[in-house]
Amino acid sequence: MKVAIMGAGLSGLACAKYLEDHGVSPVIFERRHRVGERFPNMEAVMQIMHRPMQDPFVYMSKKYGIHLLPGGIMHTIEIYSPNKKTELTGFNIGYTTIRGNDERSLERQLAKQVQSEINFNSTVTWQELEKDFDKVIIATGDPTISMELGVWNTDTEAFLMGCIVKGKFDLGVSKMWVDQRLSKQCMVYFSPFDVYEASYCTVAIPSSPEELEALWFNTVEELNINPVPGTEFKFEEYKLGRVSTKEIGKIILTGAAAGFVEPFMGFGQIPSILSGVYAAISILTGKSYSEMTAWFDKQYLDCLTIRKYINKLDNKGFDRVVSLVDMPGVRNILANTNIHFVSLAAAAVRARNAIKSPLQ
Ligand SMILES: Cc1cc2nc3c(=O)[nH]c(=O)nc-3n(C[C@H](O)[C@H](O)[C@H](O)COP(=O)(O)OP(=O)(O)OC[C@H]3O[C@@H](n4cnc5c(N)ncnc54)[C@H](O)[C@@H]3O)c2cc1C
Numbered sequence: 001m002k003v004a005i006m007g008a009g010l011s012g013l014a015c016a017k018y019l020e021d022h023g024v025s026p027v028i029f030e031r032r033h034r035v036g037e038r039f040p041n042m043e044a045v046m047q048i049m050h051r052p053m054q055d056p057f058v059y060m061s062k063k064y065g066i067h068l069l070p071g072g073i074m075h076t077i078e079i080y081s082p083n084k085k086t087e088l089t090g091f092n093i094g095y096t097t098i099r100g101n102d103e104r105s106l107e108r109q110l111a112k113q114v115q116s117e118i119n120f121n122s123t124v125t126w127q128e129l130e131k132d133f134d135k136v137i138i139a140t141g142d143p144t145i146s147m148e149l150g151v152w153n154t155d156t157e158a159f160l161m162g163c164i165v166k167g168k169f170d171l172g173v174s175k176m177w178v179d180q181r182l183s184k185q186c187m188v189y190f191s192p193f194d195v196y197e198a199s200y201c202t203v204a205i206p207s208s209p210e211e212l213e214a215l216w217f218n219t220v221e222e223l224n225i226n227p228v229p230g231t232e233f234k235f236e237e238y239k240l241g242r243v244s245t246k247e248i249g250k251i252i253l254t255g256a257a258a259g260f261v262e263p264f265m266g267f268g269q270i271p272s273i274l275s276g277v278y279a280a281i282s283i284l285t286g287k288s289y290s291e292m293t294a295w296f297d298k299q300y301l302d303c304l305t306i307r308k309y310i311n312k313l314d315n316k317g318f319d320r321v322v323s324l325v326d327m328p329g330v331r332n333i334l335a336n337t338n339i340h341f342v343s344l345a346a347a348a349v350r351a352r353n354a355i356k357s358p359l360q
Contacts, residue, residue: 003027003283004133006126008035008118010269011255012139013110014066014276020115021065022284026137028114029122029129035111039233040100041162042071042191042199044174047094049267051340056270057095064277068109070095071193072171079325080177081318086326090335096174096191097269106269130250135283139276141256146243149251154241155263155304158186159209161216161234162201163227169198178318182219185311187265190223200225203266205311209236240266242300247289252279260296264303264310264342271296302346309349 001024005012008030016026053059060066074093079086098105126145129136138145146152169192177188183204192198202219206212242259254275261268282289333339
């Protein structure tokens, strides 16, 4: 079986590792000159978004042999709205992860576990690969090819801008702000890389790149951020969406190319890695990739429901949500149980919409 993988990121390398562990050596094609060339930044894996999986890193290691170390273990998330503050604490919250060309990044860790040849600076197209291989995994991290194939549908577009700061930080403490003036309907987040370095990032759905700059300016002023010169990064039009089919002939779409990024908070690392593994299992066993990944379709729709609700909130609404999260029972459910928060919250929003709509 000849397998080509386009993209040496999370889903592509996870797919390669699983295939290799089961006797198939794929050929990997990577557009950049090395693994993890994306700007270095901190991301998060929050257990609350991946329930009923209790610990995604342990799960992936035990079940699929994908062994990854997070950047740090989160024990506290401080959440701020314009007039309220709350804190989720516990040891079931999640992890910070390092991305990009840092030695400790998830993609660099995966690359070390993969033996197959990676062809860097690749300009090969999926059409060319389709001719030479039995299966082609599209793991390119964006929907360009899904669009070319006519199967992509965008639900929302996020813009991100951030930087690195120096200081002395507690690795276990991340912070989040929800405030229209800083990030419109999305958020600003802060996560430490290590004890001496951390990253801030404004995520927003602005009307223009200029508006993103203005929001970032407000964030820097308001939170008193002192960016390390040259570390500011920007990511425009990060498309969050779905595909109408994840398999077309020899092609299997994985990771962000197949919409494995949920549209509530933008978490996509764990679903992307798993999608790569499922693609490999499908190739090795003939099991249906669409069926194996169907759980994510529901998760995606639930997250979209929550996102649409959040998009309508003003700052008073953000204050109300933070006050709700601050109630001891709610905080405990969020931080210390295994209750499937996403489906509960989506059901609550749908029930609210159903009650409201006959009155409108
Ligand atoms: C700024 C930012 C912050 C994020 N924060 C979080 C977070 O906190 N938590 C979370 O869970 N998720 C987060 N995400 C989403 C998460 O990063 C993605 O879901 C995940 O990286 C997708 O994995 P992937 O394998 O699809 O793509 P990637 O890991 O991005 O890999 C794609 C690879 O394909 C290569 N490539 C692209 N085009 C081609 C081509 N034509 N030929 C060959 N190679 C190609 C790229 O160079 C890259 O190496 C964030 C995303 C961004 C952009």
